[in-house]
Amino acid sequence: MIEKYIKHKSESRGHANHGWLDTYHTFSFANYYNPARMGFGALRVLNDDTVEAGKGFGMHPHDNMEIISIPLEGDLEHKDNMGNASVIKSGDVQVMSAGTGVLHGEKNKNSHAPVKFLQIWVVPNKRNVAPRYDQMTFDKKGRENKLQQILSHDPDDEGVWIYQDAWFHLGDLDKDFSLTYSLKRRGNGVYVFVLTGKISIGNHALDSRDGLGIIDAEEIEIKANIDAEILLMEVPMSF
Incomplete structure (x- = not known):
């Protein structure tokens, strides 16, 4: 692939x-x-x-x-x-x-x-659904050197939910820490947005507020080059 x-x-x-x-x-x-x-x-x-x-x-x-x-x-x-x-x-x-x-x-x-x-x-x-609202509070300790799921497509899963086969995670990574994210749905892509710090994904170095979209991957490895906060969004590429 x-x-x-x-x-x-x-x-x-x-x-x-x-x-x-x-x-x-x-x-x-x-x-x-x-x-x-x-x-x-x-x-x-x-x-x-x-x-x-x-x-x-x-x-x-x-x-x-x-x-x-x-x-x-x-x-x-x-x-x-x-x-x-x-x-x-x-x-x-x-x-x-x-x-x-x-x-x-x-x-x-x-x-x-x-x-x-x-x-x-x-x-x-799904179009023309009844409008709905939700919010949740997350313990930030749950994202220390790991990815904390904050959103999915399933009301019974972790975090808030939406009408789409998507998963969002937040991570707060220490310098030199690495982790691997495995995609949850075949055909989805991942968009990583750096909130603070510097990270690397493969040969791509990303600074604060940079974004990187990855298509046709089954998993991605993320390394923090300095302390970093990231938002990872897995979404369908066709819908």
């Missing part, structure tokens, strides 16, 4: 600074359009957002998309027309299945510090 790698350096991402929002787009989004970057399989959006104190996104609609939010720093306040009102922080993972349609808004809960979070969109394998 011949593996294919797609590397996205941090500085090659789309970028927009709106004053209240400083955002980087790994894939085409909003005013950033790159025909070579329309997603990675079912992974459609990977946005790296920083929102200034007290600011946020007003109520806006989505449909037929699985939307995952992963706070990195600070407190993110969420409200939607399903009646959910919550605050998520580092260690939490939030998911919405937009389905037939949902309105939601997000803002920085704090008045003194920015909030940083990843917003990720995955194309679902």
Whole structure:
């Protein structure tokens, strides 16, 4: 089996600074359009957002998309027309299945510090479902030198779930530590996003906020060149 790698350096991402929002787009989004970057399989959006104190996104609609939010720093306040009102922080993972349609808004809960979070969109394998919301808090000790599963396709599996044959993991790796990830579904690909630090996958060296897509692999080995935090997303390449 011949593996294919797609590397996205941090500085090659789309970028927009709106004053209240400083955002980087790994894939085409909003005013950033790159025909070579329309997603990675079912992974459609990977946005790296920083929102200034007290600011946020007003109520806006989505449909037929699985939307995952992963706070990195600070407190993110969420409200939607399903009646959910919550605050998520580092260690939490939030998911919405937009389905037939949902309105939601997000803002920085704090008045003194920015909030940083990843917003990720995955194309679902089932359209026009009833909208749903969920969030979970994870013990960060569960990702020390291992991969902690935070999302899957199965409500009875670990983490939150979405309508897609996908699995997400977070890892917090010490310098020189190596681990192997075995794909859970044949035909899936893996996209690794480096949150902090430096890692190597095969001959590919990745720095903070770099991403690497791997296609046609059965397993991948990840080595931390310095202390590193990573997000690993396994998604279908055809859907």
